Amino acid sequence: MAEAVRRKAEEDLKQVEDVTAVLLPEPKAELVPMKDADAPTAAEIKKRMDEIDITDSNSIISFGSAAQAELQQISQSMLTDVRNKDVGPAGDSLRDIVTTIRGFSVGELDVRRKRTWWEKLTGKMAPMAKFVARYEDVQGQIDGITDSLLGHEHKLLKDIKSLDLLYEKTLDFYDELALYIAAGEEKLAELDATTIPAKEKEVEAAPEEDGVMQAQELRDLRAARDDLERRVHDLKLTRQVTMQSLPSIRLVQENDKSLVTKINSTLVNTVPLWETQLAQAVTIQRSSEAAKAVREASDLTNELLTANAENLRAANKTVREEMERGVFDIEAIKKANADLIATIEESLQIADEGKTKRAAAEEELRKMETELRETLAAAKARGDGVGDTAGTAVPKA
Template sequence: MSRTMDTTIETPVAGEAVDRLAAAIDLRDPSTILRFGAEAQSRAASAADAMLGAARNQATGEAGEALSGLLSTLRGFDVTEMSEKPGLVGRLARLAGRGQTQATAIIQRYEGVRGQIETVGDRLDGHRTRLLEDVERLERLYGATLEWFHALAEHIAAGEVVLARTDAEAIPAAEREAADSANDLAPQKLRDLRAARDELDRRVHDLRLTRQVAMQSLPGLRLIQENDKALAAKIHSVLANTVPLWRTQLAQALAIQNMREAGDAVRAATDLTNRLLTANAETLRRGNAEARVELERGVFDLAAVQQANAALVATLEDSLRIAEEGRETRKQATRELAKAEAEIRRALTSAGTGPGRRSS
């Protein structure tokens, strides 16, 4: 832009245009001086209005706000937190209480945010279209302002040509005429010529000021145009790169989360398998020990044989003792019976020899 500006300012003024403009100036006709450059100067108001409209373009402000809102939404929905350890257990516990996995919760939250992103994206696309239209309009305005700048330069050059010619030729001739002629109107003509010359000089000065305004408006137009192009490019980059990249990141995060959940399930299954193997091995060990103990036992336990033998010996001893006691009891009974029998005999004997016994 700076090289274009420098080249534009230093471009030599076309001779034909300057000669044509200079020929239109008649110092004897004040109206030609008043009209000189008026059309070129009138473009200043149009350029100022155009720059003011571009500077306060609502689309630019709304586009910036919409872009900031979209970026804030994307930053607020940080899918990388799914991989963060701090607080993960608490979040999973809360989600588990509602019967949700973290991936499901993230997807549901994404569904709510996606509508906002699409709405803002549509608005941004519309703003981008208007910004590009503004860029084209500003380009046309820049070209018109550049033409205005050249037109002012041509008018200034033409005025300077007339001023130089007037100072070099017309005024000295008028001065000689006023000094040598007996015409009483010659001094007045000299005065009018000098007044017209000064009026033209003021007009050329005004045109120089107007050209300075045109020179200042050119970089201003470029600055606004560059800002619009930069914002339009940023919107395009966000819509074409940031949003798809965010969605890709979300898909990757969900895939990683699903793999993590699958890994947790596999880990739980592996832990269960290990516990079952350990429990089965322990059960087998206890069962084998019990079986081997029973297998290694004899048909009769020694303690049982000893107890049975002791009982048998006690039984035999009891039998012998009882038998012995029975013999003793029978012997005693025999003696008692013999004694009883003897008493019976004695009693009978005594009864046959007593007094009063009758003889048979």
């Protein structure tokens, strides 16, 4: 918050205390009839009775309206001012500043916090990005809002003073209505007790040619009396509504006073505290980020040391094992020698089997040759001519 705004808020504190210390008078509860009123009040009632011309309907219709003239001017002045401003701006400003400050909750400053499903669904920024984006403009936002709150405070102070005047004039109007009502009731009593009976006697005593006119005047008098009674009744209703408006004005005024006090307290005390907490939050966040970076660097160093030691052990084992091995592994030589012996033995076995098979085949061939010769010799001995031709195909032994 700007220093000028803080000084202005502190200067306004005295004015706030002054307007909140004003005590408003209470309205009088009951009507005082003319016979029970003191001399000054009775004179005021008699003065208002003289405003009534029972033969003039306009005087009856407008009876008591003069009391509201000054009050109407004040109300119109206030309404003209209210028309040109938004409804509830001070409350909106307070909600704005609370929302701005609450945006820096501890949970959202934690960059390790996972986004909720709603934040993912609506595409909200990650906590750290959101934090940075908000802090870039938060000081300007707070300065703007404090300026706005200061302006609202001045308007509310003006409204409170206007409400003081409105309350006083409304109370005067309330008391003035009591005088008009007392005057009207006194006039009604006078009409009922004196004027109308006298007129009735005039009608009874009037000659026949004047009787119609006198009777009409009596009816007009009674109608005017009834109009006045209705007017007095309306004034009583107006007084009741006016009495109800007095606590309403006071309630609105008390709300404005409370809001002015809250705004001033926010400007003088709360906003600087929030700014301090914001500065601490930023420092804590930066410290946390630095600590995280240092921790990650240390973790990386430890991981590298551990991984290198494990890799060195594995590589050393492999190299040493290879260094201690011969050109040929004894197992490989032993297996090759066994395979070679088996091959030689298998070759000798196959050769023996082949020699045996060839001897058997030769024996079979000799046997077949002997059988063939015997067959051919037998055929030649029969002399059928077949033997000479057949015998030539067989070689001699």
